[in-house]
Amino acid sequence: MRVSFTVNGRRETADDVWEGESLLYVLRERVGLPGSKNACEQGECGSCTVYLDGLPVCACLVAAGQVEGREVRTVEGLAEGDRLDPVQEAFVECGAVQCGFCTPGLVVQAHDLIGRIPRPSDAEIREALAGNLCRCTGYEKIIDAVRLAAARKAETR
Ligand code: FES
Numbered sequence: 782m783r784v785s786f787t788v789n790g791r792r793e794t795a796d797d798v799w800e801g802e803s804l805l806y807v808l809r810e811r812v813g814l815p816g817s818k819n820a821c822e823q824g825e826c827g828s829c830t831v832y833l834d835g836l837p838v839c840a841c842l843v844a845a846g847q848v849e850g851r852e853v854r855t856v857e858g859l860a861e862g863d864r865l866d867p868v869q870e871a872f873v874e875c876g877a878v879q880c881g882f883c884t885p886g887l888v889v890q891a892h893d894l895i896g897r898i899p900r901p902s903d904a905e906i907r908e909a910l911a912g913n914l915c916r917c918t919g920y921e922k923i924i925d926a927v928r929l930a931a932a933r934k935a936e937t938r
Pocket residue numbers: 818819820821822823824825826827828829830839840841842
């Protein structure tokens with residue numbers, strides 16, 4: 782089947798999509814956006830998190846056919862030109878990235894959290910990121926990064 786959707790503001794069409802193919806596969810293998818990572822492919826780790834019509838979803842659990850006519854935003858779509866989003870900057874500054882496999886999903890999820898709750902409490906941060914697994918960092922630096930990004934974004938509001 783053919784699937785047409787918008788990703789990061791750009792119209793994309795993928796042909797010969799198999800009925801069981803995931804949005805994650807289409808993003809990574811067909812439209813050249815490998816930022817979203819494939820770690821578990823069963824909705825357990827959050828490394829494939831993207832926005833679908835403004836809501837974070839696990840792209841590995843979304844069938845490609847479900848995105849027909851809809852809007853996807855990936856980690857590649859958060860920066861504005863050469864300027865990283867404050868969440869991305871904070872992850873770098875706080876040392877919240879080690880192997881980096883979990884990072885794209887965490888960044889999208891944290892971006893969504895701060896969009897909904899500008900100054901989240903630690904409990905709210907932990908709750909929001911509960912579905913995103915990291916095998917390397919121990920999470921403390923990740924929480925630091927979300928706190929920093931929220932503070933920076935609040936300053937510019
Ligand atoms: S790869 Fe999608 S949740 Fe793990």
